[in-house]
Amino acid sequence: QQYGPTWDQINSRPLPGWYDDVKFGIFIHFGIYSVPAFANGGYAEWYWWTLKNPSSDGGATQRYHEKEFGANFTYQDFVSRFDCRLFDANEWASIIEKSGAKYVVLTSKHHEGYTLWNSEQSWNWNSVETGPGIDIVGELTKSVKNMGLHMGLYHSLFEWFNPLYLADAETGKNPTTQVYVDEILMKQLKDIVTTYEPELIWADGDWMQLSNYWKSTEFLSWLYTNSSVKDTVIVNDRWGSECRDKNGGFYTGADHFNPYKLQSHKWENCATIGYSYGYDEYEQATDYQNATELIIDLVTTVACGGNFLLDVGPDAQGTIPNNMVDRLLEIGNWLSINSESIYGSSPWRVQNMTFNIWYTTNTTNGNVYAFVFELPDDGVLILSDPIGNNKTEATLLGLKGEKGVEVSLPIESTKPGITLNIPMVAPQDYPPYVYVFRLTDVE
Amino acid sequence: QSYNANWTDLNSRPNPGWYDQVKFGIFIHFGVYSVPAFATHDYAEWYWYNLVNDNGTTQKWQDQHFGEHFQYQDFAPMFNCRLFNPDEWASIFQKSGAKYVVLTSKHHEGYTLWKSDQSWSWNSVENGPGIDIVGKLTNSVKAQGLHMGLYHSLYEWFNPLYLADKKSGNPPTQNTYVKEVLLNQLRDIVLKYEPDIVWADGEWEQYSDYWGSKEFLSWLYSDSPVKETVVVNDRWGKETRGVDGGFYTGGDNWQPGHLVTHKWENCQTIGSSYGYNENEPAEAYQDSTILIQEFVETVACGGNFLLDVGPNAEGVIPNNMVDRLYDIGKFLSINGESIYGSSPWRIQNQTQSIWFTTNTTTGAIYAFSYYFPEDGVFNFNEIIGSKSTIVELFGYKSKNPITIETYQPKGINITVPFVSPSDYPPFIYVFKFINAY
Numbered sequence: 112q113q114y115g116p117t118w119d120q121i122n123s124r125p126l127p128g129w130y131d132d133v134k135f136g137i138f139i140h141f142g143i144y145s146v147p148a149f150a151n152g153g154y155a156e157w158y159w160w161t162l163k164n165p166s167s168d169g170g171a172t173q174r175y176h177e178k179e180f181g182a183n184f185t186y187q188d189f190v191s192r193f194d195c196r197l198f199d200a201n202e203w204a205s206i207i208e209k210s211g212a213k214y215v216v217l218t219s220k221h222h223e224g225y226t227l228w229n230s231e232q233s234w235n236w237n238s239v240e241t242g243p244g245i246d247i248v249g250e251l252t253k254s255v256k257n258m259g260l261h262m263g264l265y266h267s268l269f270e271w272f273n274p275l276y277l278a279d280a281e282t283g284k285n286p287t288t289q290v291y292v293d294e295i296l297m298k299q300l301k302d303i304v305t306t307y308e309p310e311l312i313w314a315d316g317d318w319m320q321l322s323n324y325w326k327s328t329e330f331l332s333w334l335y336t337n338s339s340v341k342d343t344v345i346v347n348d349r350w351g352s353e354c355r356d357k358n359g360g361f362y363t364g365a366d367h368f369n370p371y372k373l374q375s376h377k378w379e380n381c382a383t384i385g386y387s388y389g390y391d392e393y394e395q396a397t398d399y400q401n402a403t404e405l406i407i408d409l410v411t412t413v414a415c416g417g418n419f420l421l422d423v424g425p426d427a428q429g430t431i432p433n434n435m436v437d438r439l440l441e442i443g444n445w446l447s448i449n450s451e452s453i454y455g456s457s458p459w460r461v462q463n464m465t466f467n468i469w470y471t472t473n474t475t476n477g478n479v480y481a482f483v484f485e486l487p488d489d490g491v492l493i494l495s496d497p498i499g500n501n502k503t504e505a506t507l508l509g510l511k512g513e514k515g516v517e518v519s520l521p522i523e524s525t526k527p528g529i530t531l532n533i534p535m536v537a538p539q540d541y542p543p544y545v546y547v548f549r550l551t552d553v554e
Numbered sequence: 555q556s557y558n559a560n561w562t563d564l565n566s567r568p569n570p571g572w573y574d575q576v577k578f579g580i581f582i583h584f585g586v587y588s589v590p591a592f593a594t595h596d597y598a599e600w601y602w603y604n605l606v607n608d609n610g611t612t613q614k615w616q617d618q619h620f621g622e623h624f625q626y627q628d629f630a631p632m633f634n635c636r637l638f639n640p641d642e643w644a645s646i647f648q649k650s651g652a653k654y655v656v657l658t659s660k661h662h663e664g665y666t667l668w669k670s671d672q673s674w675s676w677n678s679v680e681n682g683p684g685i686d687i688v689g690k691l692t693n694s695v696k697a698q699g700l701h702m703g704l705y706h707s708l709y710e711w712f713n714p715l716y717l718a719d720k721k722s723g724n725p726p727t728q729n730t731y732v733k734e735v736l737l738n739q740l741r742d743i744v745l746k747y748e749p750d751i752v753w754a755d756g757e758w759e760q761y762s763d764y765w766g767s768k769e770f771l772s773w774l775y776s777d778s779p780v781k782e783t784v785v786v787n788d789r790w791g792k793e794t795r796g797v798d799g800g801f802y803t804g805g806d807n808w809q810p811g812h813l814v815t816h817k818w819e820n821c822q823t824i825g826s827s828y829g830y831n832e833n834e835p836a837e838a839y840q841d842s843t844i845l846i847q848e849f850v851e852t853v854a855c856g857g858n859f860l861l862d863v864g865p866n867a868e869g870v871i872p873n874n875m876v877d878r879l880y881d882i883g884k885f886l887s888i889n890g891e892s893i894y895g896s897s898p899w900r901i902q903n904q905t906q907s908i909w910f911t912t913n914t915t916t917g918a919i920y921a922f923s924y925y926f927p928e929d930g931v932f933n934f935n936e937i938i939g940s941k942s943t944i945v946e947l948f949g950y951k952s953k954n955p956i957t958i959e960t961y962q963p964k965g966i967n968i969t970v971p972f973v974s975p976s977d978y979p980p981f982i983y984v985f986k987f988i989n990a991y
Contacts, residue, residue, distance in 0.1 A: 179636060196619050197832060206836075392637060392868065396876035428832065434873035436836035486974045488952065535972030537926040 114335040116328040118358045124335050126360055126377055129261065130311070130345045132455045133213035134413050135446070136263070137439070138381055138422035139203075140218050140388040141247070143225050146189040146427040148392040149175050155424065156389030159186045159223050160271050187236075190225070195243035198429025204254035206431060210439035211446030213454070214261035216313050216420060219248050219303050221389075224270035230302060232295040243429075252307045263311025264303050268296060268325050268350075270316075285321060292326050300330055308340050314349045314359075322351025322358065331359075347379065361418065369408060373415050373462050380412040381420040384438050390424035399434055402441035403544045409442070409453075410482045410545060414469040416458045441544070448509040449547040452480035461496045470496065479550040486546060490535050495528035497553040505531050506549045509542025520548075529553070555781075559772040561762075561798045567775050569800050569817050572701065572750070573785045575895045576653035577853050578886070579703070580879070581821055581862035582643075583658050583828040584687070586665045589629040589867040590616065591832040598864070599829030602626045602663050603711050630665065630676070635683035638869025640694035646871060647700060650879035651886030653894075654701035656753050656860060659688050659743050661829075664710035670742060672735040683869075692747045703751025704743050708736060708765050708790075710756075725764055732766045740770055748780050754789045754799075762791025762798070771799075787819065801858065809848065813855050813902050820852040821860040824878055830864035839874055842881035843924075846981050847907075849882070849893075850922045854909035856898045881981070888949040889984040892920035901936045908934070919987040926983060932968040938991040939966040946986045949979025966990070 114120045144156045151171035153161065161172040176184065207215055220226045220233070228248035229239035238247050248264065255262040270276050276291035303309065312334065314327070322328060327350035335341055348359035356362045362378040364370070366388075369380045384405065385394040400408075409419040421442075423435045446453060456471035459479055463469040467484040481494055497503075505520045512518040521532040531548065557563045587599045592615055604612040605626060616624060647655055660666045660673070668688035669679035678687050688704065695702040710716050715731035722728045743749065752774065754767070762768060767790035775781055788799035796802050802818040804810065806828075809820055824845065825834040840848075849859040861882075863875045886893060896911035899919060903909045907924035921934050939960035945968055947956055954971040961967070968985065 202835075392870065394873075395642075396873040396880060399873065430832060432873060433834075433836040433839065434877055437874055437877070440836060485976060488974045488977065490974070535974070537928055537930065537972065538975050538978040539926060540928075541975045 112336070112341075114332050116332040118322075118328060118354075121328060121331045121335065122358055127310075127343050127345050129343065130214075130361070130418065131377060133261065134418055134453050134456070135210075135212045135409060135442075136214035136216060136261075136418060136420045137207045137210065137212045138216045138265070138388070138420045139251075140221070140390075140422060140424045141227065141429075142218055142221050142389070143186070143189050143193050143223055143242075144221070144389045145425060146192045147176070147179070148390045148426065149179075150387050150389075150391050150393070151175075152386070154389060155387040155391040156218075156221055156223075158389075162186065163272070186223070190236075190242045193238070193242035193427050195238070195245055195247070195427070195429040198243065198245060198247065198250075198425075200247075200250040200254035201257075203251060203425075203431060204258040204260070206436055206439055207255070208258045208260060209443045211443040211450070212260070212421070212439075214263055214311060215251070215255045216263040216265050216311060217248060217251055219264040219266050220270075220299065221265070222267045222269060222271050222316050224267075224273050226299070228303065228306070230299055232299050232302075248303065248307055252309070261310045262307070263313055264307065264309040265313040265315060266300060266303065267316035268314055268327075269319055270295075279324075280319065286324050289324060289326065292324065297326060297330060301333070304334060304338050304340060304344075310340060310343045310345065312344060312346045314347055317349040317354060318352050320352060322354050325351055327351055327354070369412055369417075370415060371411055371463075371466075373458050374417065377418075378416065379418040379420050380408065381422065382408055383422045384435055388422045388424060390426050390432070392426075396434065399438070402438050402445070405438060406442060406445050406544045407484055410469055411463075413453055413456065414458060414462050414471050414482070445542075445544045448542055449480075449545075451478075452482070452508065452547045452549070456480065464494060464496055468494065477551070479553050481548040481550060483546040483548065486533060486541075490533045492531040492533055492548075493525065493528060494531065494548075494550075495525075497529050497550055498527070499524045499529040499550075499553050502552040503529065504551045505529070507533065507542065508547045508549055510534075510536070510540065555776070557772050557775040559768040561768065561794075564768060564771050564775065565798055569785050570750075570783050572783065573654075573801070573858065574817055576701070577858050577893050577896070578650075578652045578849065578882075579654035579656060579701075579858060579860045580647045580650065580652045581656045581705070581828065581860045582691075583661070583830075583862060583864045584667065584869075585658055585661050585829070586626070586629050586633050586663055586682070587661070587829045588865060589632045590619075591830045591864075591866065593827055593831050593833070596826065597829060598827040598831035599658075599661055599663075601829075606712075626663075627676075630681045633678070633682035633867050635678070635685055635687070635867070635869040638683065638685060638687065638690075638865075640687075640690040641697075643691060643865075643871065644694035644698040644700065646876055646879060647695070648698045649883045651883040651890065652700065652861070652879075654703055654751065655691070655695045656703040656705050656751055657688060657691055659704040659706050660710075660739065661705070662707045662709060662711050662756050664707075664713050666739070668743065668746070670739055672739050672742075688743065688747055692749070701750040702747070703753055704747065704749040705753040705755060706740060706743065707756035708754055708767075709759055710735075719764075720759070725761055729764055729766065732764065737766050737770055741773070744774060744778050744780060744784075750780065750783050750785065752784060752786045754787055757789040757794065758792050760792060762794050765791055767791055767794070809851060810855060810857075811851065813898055814857065817858075818856065819858045819860050820848070821862065822848055823862045824875055828862045828864060830866050830872070832866075836874065839878070842878050842885075843981050845878060846882060846885050847924055850909050850982065851903075853893055853896065854898060854902050854911055854922070885981050888979060889920075891918075892922070892948070892984050892986065896920065904934065904936055910936070917988075919990050921985045921987065923983040923985070926970070926978070930970050930972055932970065932983070932985070933965070934968070934985075935965045937966045937987060938964045939987070940989060942989040944988040946988075947979065948984045948986065950977065952977040 226237040279286040346360040459470040459472040523530040666677040719726040786800040899910035899912040952973040959967040
């Protein structure tokens with residue numbers, strides 16, 4: 112199949128089926144910004160930008176930097192502290208596998224330009240030649256694939272302070288030169304695809320220029336037509352200032368995008384546990400969402416046709432902080448009980464009944480799943496949307512009767528919908544976090 | 555009141571009443587060992603000792619991470635504490651429901667967290683963060699209305715004065731280290747910071763005679779500015795644990811499982827290590843429910859629960875530890891009256907998962923059940939009830955009433971209806987009984 116470098120042609124390519132099936136991925140923001148690990152209520156990965164543009168955060172980062180590191184300390188001076196001495200790609204992949212996530216997206220290069228692989232276009236500003244001396248992209252890619260998960264790479268189109276990019280930008284509102292794109296961006300993008308064969312390319316840093324400056328359609332034409340991952344690769348929609356929600360693969364909206372309604376196009380909610388994507392040392396325990404809140408975000412995303420990409424920010428030593436790991440393991444626990452309602456599911460004809468009740472369906476066997484965030488006090492759950500019949504059965508996933516056998520719940524047909532009578536049981540017998548009811552033979 | 559320098563006199567001093575009342579404290583292990591933050595299976599705070607004595611495991615790790623010519627003292631400048639915020643720490647402790655704090659003023663490495671003249675250039679003011687950690691945290695903890703305690707190691711693994719004393723004989727025939735370093739430091743921390751607890755450790759190599767423990771405690775109880783409020787533990791010599799001193803500590807993580815008539819304390823870790831260990835994965839940390847069970851069992855048997863946290867070298871208490879502390883605080887906000895100011899009941903437990911306390915003033919009895927019975931019927935065989943017995947389940951939110959059946963000559967069954975999971979109290983189940991015996 113050939114896809115020429117036009118949005119019409121590129122947009123006509125179907126998304127590879129694996130992506131919609133898997134529903135849940137882990138985003139990893141990791142780079143030099145993991146060293147200062149500071150933001151004044153914003154994103155820690157934007158440290159260098161806020162340092163150089165004090166009006167963007169009222170000078171908080173600049174004051175912090177001068178106090179902690181000295182006014183003469185440059186951002187590049189952080190690189191020797193990006194030691195990654197506890198980085199263990201196999202351990203990360205194991206944690207991610209236990210979380211129930213099926214794909215991973217690592218920042219191969221964020222807007223600071225520092226690459227997590229040995230990029231010739233980023234000479235002496237990469238994780239192999241400076242800092243840890245590790246091909247982080249390569250090591251993690253190998254571990255993630257060994258775990259049977261899909262590996263994706265985030266790549267920033269622009270670099271805040273790259274002189275080649277700045278020179279291009281200087282030539283005009285729509286730049287008349289593309290030196291940065293030709294000499295750096297295109298080469299890096301092809302390098303990561305050819306060397307690591309990612310199944311997902313997550314573009315960002317799109318908003319300053321139109322896609323024709325970034326040569327996005329040329330790259331995607333090659334990616335979809337000639338690259339070694341042409342049959343499996345998926346991309347997002349951040350390929351130019353005009354592209355978001357219009358062009359590319361899945362749509363991302365803004366960060367933390369969760370519309371709470373069905374989207375006709377495949378989309379992704381890239382969410383954080385705390386506030387920042389990159390590790391922020393200043394985020395306190397209470398700034399992090401608990402597992403139930405995160406699972407609700409996942410459910411409301413999947414019910415509306417989205418994938419849920421949950422971010423972790425490892426620290427400069429290469430450790431995923433234990434409170435983040437706690438959340439991932441809890442989500443994995445919930446998914447181990449309720450996996451059939453998520454993986455391979457599709458939005459149902461109705462997405463939700465109230466904010467506390469959402470639906471998915473399995474289009475192969477016709478099962479409908481109702482996700483209930485709070486059970487009613489009297490044990491009588493009215494679901495007004497499913498149409499029942501005399502064969503309808505309902506089961507609360509994870510609720511076991513005697514000998515560990517699933518228990519069908521008593522059902523009454525009501526107009527509209529069905530009413531389930533949930534047996535009230537001892538607290539430890541309820542499944543944790545969010546309650547998922549499997550409904551069979553409903554319409 | 556004067557207490558002479560002999561164990562009979564010293565042991566006759568009553569523990570100040572505040573200590574038994576408060577039941578729950580936070581232990582903090584913080585020092586240069588928070589920088590390498592490494593142990594393979596035990597305590598990260600023993601890093602330096604392991605470096606010298608563990609047949610090379612720690613040395614190999616250090617060579618790999620810091621280079622072959624790196625020595626332990628090189629970690630001190632890396633102990634930067636740049637995120638240390640004592641007000642924030644004290645706020646976390648207050649929210650956890652703890653009422654006292656014990657900070658390692660000096661662990662066995664000899665590095666002091668205050669400016670000690672006896673530890674010149676090996677203290678947190680002159681080397682490393684440039685902060686009087688003991689002073690700052692003491693101020694913040696006291697400002698929160700909590701009691702401040704200081705852990706102090708009697709020995710120092712590698713102090714040449716101590717090593718020379720040790721070499722002089724068994725037991726030592728000289729006590730230069732004690733006279734020149736230890737006793738001066740102990741008096742210094744008491745006079746400067748007026749702690750309500752002095753928590754001794756590192757006692758096991760020598761008898762209390764060598765350490766000058768009785769002389770120090772005589773001064774502490776008779777002449778010091780904290781003589782009315784201070785409580786100490788029992789680690790004042792190799793012969794004193796469980797025998798002499800204030801509260802008894804047993805071994806680390808001590809949980810006797812039965813009533814101990816002498817006041818005691820369970821110093822417990824959330825993970826395995828007291829000091830921060832970067833290599834402890836998330837699963838190595840006990841979850842909140844398990845910690846609460848340990849806490850309850852301790853209090854039911856007359857103990858205090860001292861739960862440890864290990865801040866990292868930047869001075870941050872890791873968020874997964876804070877999560878546990880906040881959960882315990884939530885438990886205590888619901889069930890506090892069953893813990894604070896409580897006393898052991900006439901029977902400590904009915905099974906391994908049902909424990910009791912009582913309030914000797916009001917006569918209320920508290921029963922803690924770790925599990926909810928499958929049939930919803932809690933069976934408390936040991937409680938004597940009557941028609942006037944009233945039972946309350948703390949934190950129970952449903953309007954469906956709890957029912958009681960009392961039996962002769964003893965035994966009460968309580969039926970808690972099956973309700974929506976959010977109507978049950980979190981963690982464990984605590985019942986209050988009025989007009990019961």
